[in-house]
Amino acid sequence: MEKPKVKKVNWKKELRLAPGYIILLLWVLFTFVLLGWVFGASLSTTPEIFKGNALKFESGLHFENYAKAWSGSNVSEFFVNSLVYATISCVVLILVCAPAAYVLSRYTFKLNKLIQTGFASAMGVPAVMVILPLFSMIASMGILNNVTLNRITLVLLYIGINVPYTTIFLMTFFSNISRTYEEAAAIDGCPPMKTFWKIMFPMAQTGLVTVTIFNFINVWNEYFLSLIFASSDKLRSVAVGLYGMINSMKYTGDWAGMFAAVVIVFLPTFILYIFLSEKIIGGVTGGIKG
Numbered sequence: 001m002e003k004p005k006v007k008k009v010n011w012k013k014e015l016r017l018a019p020g021y022i023i024l025l026l027w028v029l030f031t032f033v034l035l036g037w038v039f040g041a042s043l044s045t046t047p048e049i050f051k052g053n054a055l056k057f058e059s060g061l062h063f064e065n066y067a068k069a070w071s072g073s074n075v076s077e078f079f080v081n082s083l084v085y086a087t088i089s090c091v092v093l094i095l096v097c098a099p100a101a102y103v104l105s106r107y108t109f110k111l112n113k114l115i116q117t118g119f120a121s122a123m124g125v126p127a128v129m130v131i132l133p134l135f136s137m138i139a140s141m142g143i144l145n146n147v148t149l150n151r152i153t154l155v156l157l158y159i160g161i162n163v164p165y166t167t168i169f170l171m172t173f174f175s176n177i178s179r180t181y182e183e184a185a186a187i188d189g190c191p192p193m194k195t196f197w198k199i200m201f202p203m204a205q206t207g208l209v210t211v212t213i214f215n216f217i218n219v220w221n222e223y224f225l226s227l228i229f230a231s232s233d234k235l236r237s238v239a240v241g242l243y244g245m246i247n248s249m250k251y252t253g254d255w256a257g258m259f260a261a262v263v264i265v266f267l268p269t270f271i272l273y274i275f276l277s278e279k280i281i282g283g284v285t286g287g288i289k290g
Helices: 011-042 046-051 064-072 075-106 112-123 127-140 147-176 180-187 192-203 205-221 224-229 238-252 255-285
Strands: none
Touching (some): 064 255, 075 112, 075 147, 075 255, 112 147, 127 224, 147 205, 147 224, 205 238, 205 255, 224 238, 238 255
């Protein structure tokens, strides 16, 4: 049996790339140390943190910090609010933007270029420019006084702000899929709408997953909209809730509990990156080419 050939290492090329490797390694080490310290501090006590002994665990591991942060600091309420906002927004964005992106990328009609230009232009409009007029309009309607309507308004705002980006992102994936699939489906008598949902939609899975992850993170970490439009703590997102907790630390001094809350809030996005990192990389580097 013939032995497989071992590919020789091009040391000249590797040496040229060495500075990049070193920078990447330093960044990974810095991130690992920073996240490790935060996690260690969440299992420590406030006196140990101030003494610089957060990672020595002289008094043991304090898992009760997580229980206190979850129930006593309203983290559970903020967590559920952000989870609801992010989940509903991501689902609706895919249902709305995927068909729109498919039509804009595959069909030619009079307003096609104008609509694409509109989406691209909307991505460059700062949210601050539209938030204040929207707040004035919504406040005059009395929606901010109703918790249910206020929650729905927040979700609609999250969806509206992310529609241009999501549509433009998905257009790239649909435009890279070969048209032979649609031609074969048409020959078999499959209508365009069914072709999209049964064939094209599953084939753009990499792009759908990638843009959903980015949208989830954007909504999860969003601060300004929640600060302006959430009229009570029952509606606050984790970003606004954490900011309020940091301010309250000036009076309560429960730094260990605050770090536990940070870890709880950070976990969902961290888990997404860990389990879906390959799809994220595949989505960013290009779509599907057939």
